[in-house]
Amino acid sequence: MRKFGHPRTVVAETAHWTVLARPQQVTLGSLVLACREPATAFGQVSPAAFAGLQGAVAGVEAMLKGFVGFEKINYLMLMMVDPDVHFHVIPRYEGTRRFEDLEFPDAGWPGPPALGAAVEPDAAVLERIVAALRARWTGA
Numbered sequence: 001m002r003k004f005g006h007p008r009t010v011v012a013e014t015a016h017w018t019v020l021a022r023p024q025q026v027t028l029g030s031l032v033l034a035c036r037e038p039a040t041a042f043g044q045v046s047p048a049a050f051a052g053l054q055g056a057v058a059g060v061e062a063m064l065k066g067f068v069g070f071e072k073i074n075y076l077m078l079m080m081v082d083p084d085v086h087f088h089v090i091p092r093y094e095g096t097r098r099f100e101d102l103e104f105p106d107a108g109w110p111g112p113p114a115l116g117a118a119v120e121p122d123a124a125v126l127e128r129i130v131a132a133l134r135a136r137w138t139g140a
Contacts, residue, residue: 004020004086006018006020008127008130009021009022009023009126009130010130011031011130011133011134011137012134012137012139013036014052014059015036016035016036016037016046016049016053017033017035017036017049017053017056019033019056019059019060020032020033021126021129021130021133022088022089022118023126024119025118025119025121025129026088026090026113026114026115026117026118027068027090027093027104027105027106027113028067028091028097028098028129029064029070029091029097029129029133030088030090030091031060031064031133032086032088032089033056033057033075033086033087034084034085034086034087035049035084035085035086036049037049037085040079040083040084041085042077042085044085057075059137059138061073063133063137063138064089064091066136068093068097069093069097070091070092070093071093072091073090073091073092074090074092074112074113075087075089075090076088076113092106092108092109092113093106095109099121099125099129100128102119104119105117
């Protein structure tokens with residue numbers, strides 16, 4: 001989780017999952033949903049963590065719906081560099097969304113997310129994005 005800015009990017013934690021703001025915002029509100037267990041393959045995740053995934057996903061979707069008003073949402077499990085079980089959560093929308101003075105386009109809409117076109121806000125803006133997301137988290 002350190003690769004994704006832990007602990008400064010932590011939005012919420014459940015018993016088995018940590019929700020982090022993605023430092024590279026593919027779209028506004030892009031997250032990482034990381035398993036807190038020492039699993040390096042999805043099949044190694046405990047039954048309790050699998051059961052807890054539903055609540056974590058429901059919490060993420062409710063939080064992001066209010067924050068960014070997504071039209072679709074993508075969950076990508078791209079464990080190529082970081083071996084820990086995690087999903088990249090990309091809220092999808094047509095056009096752009098704005099946070100403060102920054103615009104966050106969905107460069108891939110309506111196709112696959114354009115991961116290489118992410119906006120990387122400076123540390124202070126990312127901190128405010130994290131705070132805004134935390135304020136909307138209602139739990140899992």
